[in-house]
Amino acid sequence: MNIEDIVLRKKADILRRGASLIMETYSVNASTFFKDQKDPFANPVGYTISQGMEAIFDTLVRDEANKRALDFLDRIVRIRAVQDFTPSQAIGFLFSLKKVLREELQKELQENSMYEELLLLESRIDNMALVAFESYMKYREKVYGLKVKEFKNMAFRLLEKANLISDIADEEAAVIKNDTRAENMK
Amino acid sequence: MSDVLKPAELSKINYKPPRKEWMKTPVNFKHGMYIYPAKAKNLKYLDMPNPREWSPTDKDWKLPENWKEIVLEGMRERLGKYRSFKIFMDICVRCGACADKCHFFIGGGDPKNMPVLRAELLRSIYRGHFTKSGKIFGSLNGARELTVDVLKEWFYYFYQCTECRRCSVFCPYGIDTAEITMMGRELLNLLGCNVNWVIEPVANCYRTGNHLGIQPHALMDMFEMMLDDIYDRTGIRVKPSFNRKGAEILFVTPSADYFAEPGIYTCMGYLVLFHELGLDYTWSTYASEGGNFGLFTSHEMIKRLNAKIYAEAKRLGVKWILGGECGHMWRVMHQYMDTMNGPADFLEEPVSPVTGTKFENAKSTKMVHITEFTADLIRNNKLKLDPSRNDSLRVTFHDSCNPARAMGILEEPRYIIKNVCNNFYEMPENTIREQTFCCAGGAGLGTDEMMETRMRGGLPRANAVRHVHEKYGVNRLACICAIDRATLTTLMEYWVPEVKVTGVHEMVGNALVMEGEKERTLTLRGDPLKETEGEVNV
Amino acid sequence: MKLLFSFITVLLLVIIAYAGIRYASLYYVFGVIIPYAAVGIFITGFVYRVLKWAGSPVPFRIPTTCGQEKSLPWIKQNKLDNPSSTLGVIGRMSLEILFFRSLLRNTKTELREGPSLAYGSDKWLWLAGLAFHWSFLIILIRHLRLFTEPVPYLITLLNNLDAFLQIGVPPLYITDVVLLASVSYLFIRRVLIPQFRYISLISDYFPLFLILGIGISGILMRYFFRVNLISVKELVMGLVSFNPQVSADIGSIFYIHIMLIATLFAYFPFSKLMHMGGVFLSPTRNLANNNRMIRHINPWNYPVKVHTYEEYEDEFRDKMKAVDIPVEKE
């Protein structure tokens, strides 16, 4: 029996504890709500986490850079990137999975001395953490990008008027437009 | 392999916040979660108290010496003036029905964003200073002393509420956090603790008539550009009038519609619609702002800014007023304007010049919502529409908070959308109509300084959009609010980048078949009309 | 801490009543003075509180609308959730007060994942709240049999209905069971769910304990430590006809019951229990959404400083003229 089988067998427990460890990074008030409210629209955070954990788990066992899993990981990180966390806190939940694995598999690990296999599993978690880090940075940058973009949108016409915005594709049209405008302004 | 960390050691990292009582947890101002304070020059221009340079992260907020007296006196005065305030302070039973209804709590999990606790921030002071039981039992009964820390907490959390009223829908006593937040902000304003994102638009609006402080000649430039774009798309030169005396209708819309992307396209929608109808109407440069950030400041400021609308209608001698797509503007027009600045007895009961329909429901205020006006046109077959022009769009509709929960405009926009486009899909039931989720940028929070807070607060809205995007391939989010058009655009970009935001009248403008138009190849936005947007898959 | 404080206070009340009767025989104090005082405080306190609310005006009409407004005649208005007439408001308020409609709104949902049991704690809140308030009301009315002579037929009927299961002697009242069950639920919910424990105050726990105490003492009295009902009614009738007579042949459990009820009545006007009166006055519920049809008057509306058109034109006249915007003064 290899470690993947054992992990699969304990899937439900591992998933539940994994998700619950993430939830517990929130205040106790929020975590009960995130855990208990099952409506995906009334509770997008809890829903995303529990859905995401399942996908992450599958990747862990199968060792494929499964697009679906990465997508779900991305969704979790996307949420945590705008919540009240430091970067390490935002991604740290993946490492808490290691804790879950070790605790859940403690008996089997000792009996079958599967530590090497465990290391393999853990390195998959490390890989995912790296992916998560990339996502995290991507979304942090996005947040800053949005700040700039929103500012531009807000005064779109003013910037356009000051010739600060110009679409390359519309270059030709813009020239004509600016001409007529120049005339109108006279 | 014995040096594998034991579980207990691994678990030493503990993110759980200490389990302290909420009163003993002071706020910690972090970047991205507060808005910069109002600049002194803006406060001075508005004759508002305590203009100074300061920052919420400062230890010393440079409060007036007798600040405590000012706040308590302010509270006493407001308890005497607003039954709502007094009742809402007294009757909450803390049943918790509201707790998980706030988008900021749902998306972030900060317990003080539970509406009940947000109100308790104020209630605890009320108990401590205005009730016997609070004075006797103190913190045991949820009472506390007014301190600078309390003030900081107020500032933090009352500018983390978008006054969307969602919690009020679920409260068995109708306790409205918007009302409580408004009181909290009024008290903060007495000390000069306000945010620039609100006060600057207020000052600008007061002086120039609009939030960005655009002067009349520049306003005309903005319109020129829009008119050029309309000519470019339709081949028709629309000629609106400004400050024209004797027009039948005064049209008022938020200024973001002339300046901001994608608001301008909605504005182009109005322009082509009115042109096609040959409507006898005028814009005003003096009353060029429908939005009213006074609502996010104080009741007095609402009135000071709103006064322009009736004053201008009277000066121009119009018969009635038509209002554009906006959320909080309509809260003011619907629930405050007539009471504050009425009676509008110099106007006439609104009648549509095109269909002859009497707008009975606006017979006192004399101001009609544009979706009521347009829905009536469509119902009476007065518009030639080609909904297939919007075929590249798969649309869902976001009910903006104020039209939904302070007016009840739910069917009119839907009726219009269904007539101007062929693909309309509703979001899940508990996220629309009176249960709609806020964009998280209303009530003066829509600034980039609050980006993180806004993104997480907007998650419930975005999540429902993502659902219809994945299920039906929705790629356009329609709304009837200028703040929505600005903030949802950003929100979508973060959570569901495939979905763009539009005003309802932008789609009307696209579908409208105009007399003498050239064959349309571009939308008002300048996108190719027949683009099939390849990746739409159902 | 808050929980303990409330519990001990209620316990203390029980002990005071027991000791007062058992060891000091203060029948007149506990049977006459305290009940009169409690009712006096209740009525004057209640009226005072409501009048205090009434002293503040409703400056603006701010209903929370929960459905389609009245607009064009062919658009169906939701007359109950967004009323535009007094009749509609009465309908909305009735649903609110009799059936807690706003709380019920919590149950609406579509598309749920996972076990559906976990969801719906809000529905339980509605159900427990409704069960609690209704059974409390029925129990209150039922007690009128001890306050009236002859007993009106309607009260007899209510008594019989409530006991129609005919379990045991004297027959079990359904509302007794429902009341205890629902109050227990409301209490457990407040203690066990962290969100609610976090927001709870003494003034939340105390009335719960008090009502639990009243319910338990009442049930003990009816089914276990039996008291002489004839004497009880005699005492009560004496009170309501202002001719109080005390008799020593009523057990101390009765006085404990009375003590707790008296406390609840006296405490009522100073507490959140005033939501009973307040719910009628809530401006987001008891106003019609007819703002644009009928002007609402604000009694303290005062003139404010505005930026007039003249001031505006003075500042921008040249710029306006430059782009041909008509001006008042050339």
Added chain:
Amino acid sequence: MYDTGKIIAGLVIFAGLVTLPFWYNSGKAAAKPEPSLDTPVIQQMKDKHCIESKQYMIDNHMQMLNEWRNEFVRGDMTMYINSKGQYYTMSLEDTCLHCHSNEKQFCDKCHTYVDIKPYCWDCHVKPKEEVASGQR
């Protein structure tokens, strides 16, 4: 907008409802019920006693009757042994009503007063009223 009129009206209704018992009973002296023991059988008894002490019967007669019924109908006991060791037949009609043949003057007096409707007469036939001659 104060709505003073409506609020005052509401308060008057409220106060009226709360004080209803005071109004309902005003001017009426509430007579304490005196169950009558005046029946021919009791009159003839030398030593006037019930099967248990008077106080015990006042407090517990309903439980006793309930137990009697259950025992008689569903159990196998037909005799009751009282605290003094005397035997009585478990019978409403033959034992209780033998002496207390005046239901209206005896049972109903208290039951009506505190609004209790015993369900004895759901099964049993109401006895013919026998009142001592002097009563009429």
